[in-house]
Amino acid sequence: MTKQQQKKMPIVRQMSKQDELLSAQAQYFLRLDEMKLTKKQRAMRFIWDPKTSRFCGRTKTSWTKIIIFYLIFYGMLAALVAICMWVFFQTLDPRIPKWQLDSSLVGTNPGLGFRPMPTDNEESTLIWFQGSNQTSYMYWVDNILSFLDNYYVPSKIAKGNGQIKPCSHSDYPEIGQVCEVDVRDWGECNRDQFFNYHKNSPCIFLKLNKIYGWTPDYYDDPYDLPDEMPQGLKNHIASLNNTKERQNIWISCQGENPADVEYLGPMTYYPRYIQGFPGYFYPYMNAEGYLSPLIAVKFERPIPGIVINVECRAWAKNIIYSRSERMGSVHFELLID
Template identity: 75%
Template sequence: MPTTNNSKKPPSRHMSRQMSRQDELFNFQQYLKVQEDKLSTRERVCKFIYDPATSQFFGRTGSSWSKIGTFYLVFYGLLAALVAICMWVFFQTLDPRIPKWQLDRSIIGTNPGLGFRPMPTDNEESTLIWFQGSNRNNYLKWVDNLNKFLDKYYVPSKIAKGNGQIKTCTQSDYPQQGEVCEVDVRDWGDCNRDQFYMYHKNSPCIFLKLNKIYGWTPEYYDDPNNLPNDMPNSLKDHIRSINNTRDRQNIWISCEGENPADKEYLGKKTYYPKGLQGFPGYYFPYLNSEGYLSPLVAIKFERPVSGIVINVECRAWAKNIKYNRQDRMGSVHFELLID
């Protein structure tokens, strides 16, 4: 029977040479590790910064740093160029004056809010207008507040740019392309800066503005026989007193006390521009034209009862302005307190 040779073949000379090199490398690494362990922390840091044995600084040789530096310079340079090209292409699709998303597709939607001035500056969450007509230092802070807000109306050239043309508009003469309607400060009557907006006489003027929504066009309550039931009777009478249908194309404004007691304490009111009581339709739609200024309604509270906080709600009236008192939709709330 043939015999089977189970003895292992001795390793070849080539394999022995490889194993010996590996052993030498391993032993050398172990030696370096032992030498490394003997170094102090300061010596390790100095060796990491610059190792004279290998001419390495921060773990790399000069040629290694140059190669990796060149790679990242080219890589981030191309990346920056790609981002710049993408941004350039993106901005070519945008118009600086026309928003991409409008009306229902925009974040602010189609229901403009109502704002008031002056607003308290010492507490952003407060809506209390509290002053003393007999104390000049006290009421002047409210006057200064209004002066800052109305400065661009008194000096419209501060916001005029480009070739925007300002014209005096009427309900029969709407602005054309490139034109904007003038807001005449003389229409504010007693509510002007020369008379301190009547704060020194305890008859404060409050200015109302409608928030701008690009492309929004109001739907008017211009039919005196089709007015909402919750509209104040005084406003209904005012609308019915206007004979021309076109002159009724306004966003109407009403300011009332929130509660029966507030209505009694608030007393008589005068709206400016006189005979209007609202925002004329020729200011809409807002198209972000050069020199455009939002129309304002000034309300002079003739003689509010002093020493009592009076809750006031002002509301904008148009068929496509939704109203909700709790969410302050289509209206604005503030308090008056006269000492």
């Protein structure tokens, strides 16, 4: 090291110490100025400091860098999520569920539903009306009409390549075809007659819940029917000569208790020649334009002024029935004033 360099060394150290003192002094006075400010002034200075041209503690350059960073970061994150979702949806079919029958949450035991249902109380199953009061019975008529809208105008759901055809037990639908639900088969249970609510002979519509790929195991042998099946239904099955015409999911309705049986009175099922859901509607394969078959039950002369407990049951060998758990059946009450 030369003498000249050695002479310069102390000068550099002395200037460095002087800078430190000046910096400390400046910080001290800045703190004094800060202490003199009110909370509002400090907040305003944090938002915009005209001395340092800082906005919320950052300069323009700093804000530019951080904005660019997060734009790139979240852009890449969104792209990664989009790619993962695209790959995931490639494994799914919009019409075919991945989990079916026993491997699905729905299972293999279809439930039975009814319409109309009360809309003001989801837990209620009471159908209560007065046939002489138009406001009273039109509430239920409108409820049914809303449910049957697609059945009266099936073109609303038949889109794309969906083909609707009249089916029979000798003419099953082919792949891509669905069976027509003919509203004329409901006889007196039609909208022109207000579903007979104004005559105190209400029509109730029954529907079996859809399970993809489920095929019913029919009671198609009149000599091999369960003992608990109503005798009227047994007689109806025996009256059908063709084995294919017996390939239906049968329906029976009756009062839950002996008193309810007496109060309920006679009833008529529509379509009258089946008394059930025709087998050519199954299995359900989520085809375009498919509509579940319906059974209309007309209660001819229920006793007015009494709450009547009604149970309707679906009959097939692979439909498990349990009254306590409401499996394979549906319960509702009728009250006609």
